[in-house]
Amino acid sequence: MAVNTMTKLTLGPIAYHWSADARRDFYARIADEAPVDEVYLGEVICSKRAPFHEADLPATIERLERAGKRVILSTLAEVMLKRERKATEDIAEMVSPEIEVNNAAGLYARGKRPHRIGPFMNAYNDATIAWMAGQGATHVCLPAEMPAPAIAAAAQAAVALGLGVEVQVYGRASLAVSARCYHARAHGRTKDNCQFVCEEDPDGMPLRTRDDRPILRVNGIQTLSESYVDLLPEAARLIADGVTHLRLMPQAVDMVAVAQVFRDVLDGRVPTGEADARLATLSGDAGLSNGFYHGTAGYRRIAAAAPA
Amino acid sequence: MSLAELICPAGTPAALRTAVDAGADAVYCGFQDATNARNFPGLNFTPDELAEAVTYAHARGTKVLLALNTYPPAGKVDLWRHAADTGARLGVDAFIVADMGVADYIARMYPGVRLHLSVQAAASSPEAIRYYCENFGVKRVVLPRILTIPEIRQIRREIPCEIETFIFGNHGLMVEGRCSLTNYLTGQSTNMDGVCSPASDVEYVRDADGSMSSQLAGFTIDRFGPEEKAGYPTICKGRYAAPHRPEGYYAFEEPISLNLSRLLPDLIEAGVHAFKIEGRQRSKSYVRGVVRAFRAAVDDIKAGREANIADLIALTEGQKQTQGAFETKKWR
Incomplete structure (x- = not known):
C-alpha cells in the first residue's frame, strides 16, 4: 500500500560550483528521468558563480517545465555586496517561476507577493511561520537541524495556515555560512582572487581531523556535513506529521536513482529497509545520518524503531 | 552624530555591577535558559537577579538590554514569550531579538520597549535591516562581523535605525544565527x-x-x-x-580575538552608534579591565584627544588579535 502518493518529492538547488556543462547534463537527465515533482534552481551560496550558469536558466526552466516539473528559483543565502543585493532584487521582481527566499533582503524586496521560505530563513516555529504566512509566504522549508517534535509542531501550524511544508531528507546538511571563502583559504587565496577553485570539488572539499577522521565539507563560504542526511526510514512519520514536500539535495552521485528510491518507497513499491540499503550503495563512501531528526548529534545514524 | 555608547557584557549579577561601575553606557544579559545565545552553566540571571540588576543599573544611569536572541523551536515558543513578559515587567530598556515570531510578539505586546536586532538575525544589507525596522519597529541593528568600514558607512546612509558593532572579544567566523x-x-x-x-x-x-x-x-x-x-x-x-x-x-580561522580599538575613530566617523564588547562568559576582572580601558578611549576620542590604546592592546597580550573583516576585504 502506498505511504502517500500526494507527497511531493523535490530537488533542492545545487549547492556546489558545478560547471555550466555539468549542470545542463544534470538537469536534462532530471527532466527526462527523475521522478521528482519540483526542482529548485539558482545560485544560493556564492554570487561570484552565478555568471557561469545563469544564462542557461531560461532554457533549463523551459526544459524542466516541459517535462512536467514545477520550477522554483531560489535566492542567495548571504546578501551583502551590491551584486548580491541586485541579484536578490531581480529574482524578487519575477512573476514566474515561483521563488524561494533565503535572506531577509529577499523578503523586503518581495513584499506581500507570494513566495516560498527557504531553509536559510530560520523558520523554526509556529509564531514565525504564522508571521511569514501573513506576509505572503505559501510554503516553508524547515531548517535542517530541527528535531522530530519541532518538525511536527511546525508542520501542523503551517498546514493549518494552508502552507506547504518541506524537510530535507537526502544529502549533506548545510551547517554554516560565512563571509570568508574557505575554499580560497585552503589554496592560499582570498574570496576576491579565488579563481573558482571550488569547481574542483563537486561534492565539497573534505576536512579530516588531525587523527584522520572525516568531519566536515567545505563549499566556498558554506560548511556542510560530512555525512549525507538520510530520512528515508523516517519518511512515513514525516508525512504523518504533516510534511508535504521531501527535499533531495543534489550530490555528486546518481540523483536520478536516488529520486527513484524515494519515489518507490512513497508509492509503496519497495519496502523501506530494502530501499534504504540501495540508497546507502548509491551514496558511495558518504556515511548516512539522521541525528538531527532524532534530537542527537547530527552526524549520528539512529536505527529505525521496529514498526508498531 | 554617533553617541559612541559602550555596550558591555554581564554574564552574572557581579559582572553586571562591575561593568556598570567601570563606565558602561549599557549592559546586556540573559536568563538562565535557552532564550539567549550564551546559555552556559553558571551564567546568566534569575528573574529576581535581573530585577535587582535593573535597579542597580538604572540608579547609575546605565541601561539594561535583555538578550532573547535564540530561535525557539516549534512547541517551545512560550518560554521566549514568558521571558519577554518578565523582562518588560522588570523594566529592561531594550530586547535583543533574532526570531521573527519573537520580534512580532514583543512589538505587539510591548510597543513601548525598544527592539534591537541581534547579530544572530544576520542582517547584513540595508534591505534586510529595513525589513526588521519596518515590520517590527527595530531601533538598532547589531551588524554581523563581516563588513568593512566603508560598507558600514554606506549601510548607515540607507537605514532608518542605529548601528551597533562588536569591537572586542571572541571573533566568530560563521554568520551568526546560521551555524549548526x-x-x-x-x-x-x-x-x-x-x-x-x-x-x-x-x-x-x-x-x-x-x-x-x-x-x-x-x-x-x-x-x-x-x-x-x-x-x-x-x-x-x-x-x-x-x-x-x-x-x-x-581551515576557518586561527584562535584569535577581535580588537578594533585602533579603528574606533573611524567607526565613530562612519556613524556607528554603539560599540559592543563580547564576553558574558568572562570574569569580573576581565570585564572591569576592558570596560575601563574602552571607557577612557571613547571619552578621549569624543573630547578630541588622542586615545591611549596601549591598555587595550595589553589586555590581549600573548593572544593573537585581528581587525577581522572591518579593515580589509582581503579577510574574506
Missing part, C-alpha cells in the same frame, strides 16, 4: 539551545607521543605538540587536514 556546527557534533544547538562548543563535551587527551588532543564530543578539533599550549576546542578555530593541506591548518 555544534549541533552536528554534540546534539546541542546554537540557535535553539544557545550553546556553542559546550564545555560539557570537551576533553583533553594526552597522546602517547606527549602531544595533546583537544576534543569536542570525541572529535579531535586540534592537536598540540608537547611545547604548545592546548587551546579550547571551538569547532571553527580547529586545525584540520584538507587534500591540499595534508599537514593540517586552520
Whole structure:
C-alpha cells in the first residue's frame, strides 16, 4: 500500500560550483528521468558563480517545465555586496517561476507577493511561520537541524495556515555560512582572487581531523556535513506529521536513482529497509545520518524503531 | 552624530555591577535558559537577579538590554514569550531579538520597549535591516562581523535605525544565527539551545607521543605538540587536514580575538552608534579591565584627544588579535 502518493518529492538547488556543462547534463537527465515533482534552481551560496550558469536558466526552466516539473528559483543565502543585493532584487521582481527566499533582503524586496521560505530563513516555529504566512509566504522549508517534535509542531501550524511544508531528507546538511571563502583559504587565496577553485570539488572539499577522521565539507563560504542526511526510514512519520514536500539535495552521485528510491518507497513499491540499503550503495563512501531528526548529534545514524 | 555608547557584557549579577561601575553606557544579559545565545552553566540571571540588576543599573544611569536572541523551536515558543513578559515587567530598556515570531510578539505586546536586532538575525544589507525596522519597529541593528568600514558607512546612509558593532572579544567566523556546527557534533544547538562548543563535551587527551588532543564530543578539533599550549576546542578555530593541506591548518580561522580599538575613530566617523564588547562568559576582572580601558578611549576620542590604546592592546597580550573583516576585504 502506498505511504502517500500526494507527497511531493523535490530537488533542492545545487549547492556546489558545478560547471555550466555539468549542470545542463544534470538537469536534462532530471527532466527526462527523475521522478521528482519540483526542482529548485539558482545560485544560493556564492554570487561570484552565478555568471557561469545563469544564462542557461531560461532554457533549463523551459526544459524542466516541459517535462512536467514545477520550477522554483531560489535566492542567495548571504546578501551583502551590491551584486548580491541586485541579484536578490531581480529574482524578487519575477512573476514566474515561483521563488524561494533565503535572506531577509529577499523578503523586503518581495513584499506581500507570494513566495516560498527557504531553509536559510530560520523558520523554526509556529509564531514565525504564522508571521511569514501573513506576509505572503505559501510554503516553508524547515531548517535542517530541527528535531522530530519541532518538525511536527511546525508542520501542523503551517498546514493549518494552508502552507506547504518541506524537510530535507537526502544529502549533506548545510551547517554554516560565512563571509570568508574557505575554499580560497585552503589554496592560499582570498574570496576576491579565488579563481573558482571550488569547481574542483563537486561534492565539497573534505576536512579530516588531525587523527584522520572525516568531519566536515567545505563549499566556498558554506560548511556542510560530512555525512549525507538520510530520512528515508523516517519518511512515513514525516508525512504523518504533516510534511508535504521531501527535499533531495543534489550530490555528486546518481540523483536520478536516488529520486527513484524515494519515489518507490512513497508509492509503496519497495519496502523501506530494502530501499534504504540501495540508497546507502548509491551514496558511495558518504556515511548516512539522521541525528538531527532524532534530537542527537547530527552526524549520528539512529536505527529505525521496529514498526508498531 | 554617533553617541559612541559602550555596550558591555554581564554574564552574572557581579559582572553586571562591575561593568556598570567601570563606565558602561549599557549592559546586556540573559536568563538562565535557552532564550539567549550564551546559555552556559553558571551564567546568566534569575528573574529576581535581573530585577535587582535593573535597579542597580538604572540608579547609575546605565541601561539594561535583555538578550532573547535564540530561535525557539516549534512547541517551545512560550518560554521566549514568558521571558519577554518578565523582562518588560522588570523594566529592561531594550530586547535583543533574532526570531521573527519573537520580534512580532514583543512589538505587539510591548510597543513601548525598544527592539534591537541581534547579530544572530544576520542582517547584513540595508534591505534586510529595513525589513526588521519596518515590520517590527527595530531601533538598532547589531551588524554581523563581516563588513568593512566603508560598507558600514554606506549601510548607515540607507537605514532608518542605529548601528551597533562588536569591537572586542571572541571573533566568530560563521554568520551568526546560521551555524549548526555544534549541533552536528554534540546534539546541542546554537540557535535553539544557545550553546556553542559546550564545555560539557570537551576533553583533553594526552597522546602517547606527549602531544595533546583537544576534543569536542570525541572529535579531535586540534592537536598540540608537547611545547604548545592546548587551546579550547571551538569547532571553527580547529586545525584540520584538507587534500591540499595534508599537514593540517586552520581551515576557518586561527584562535584569535577581535580588537578594533585602533579603528574606533573611524567607526565613530562612519556613524556607528554603539560599540559592543563580547564576553558574558568572562570574569569580573576581565570585564572591569576592558570596560575601563574602552571607557577612557571613547571619552578621549569624543573630547578630541588622542586615545591611549596601549591598555587595550595589553589586555590581549600573548593572544593573537585581528581587525577581522572591518579593515580589509582581503579577510574574506
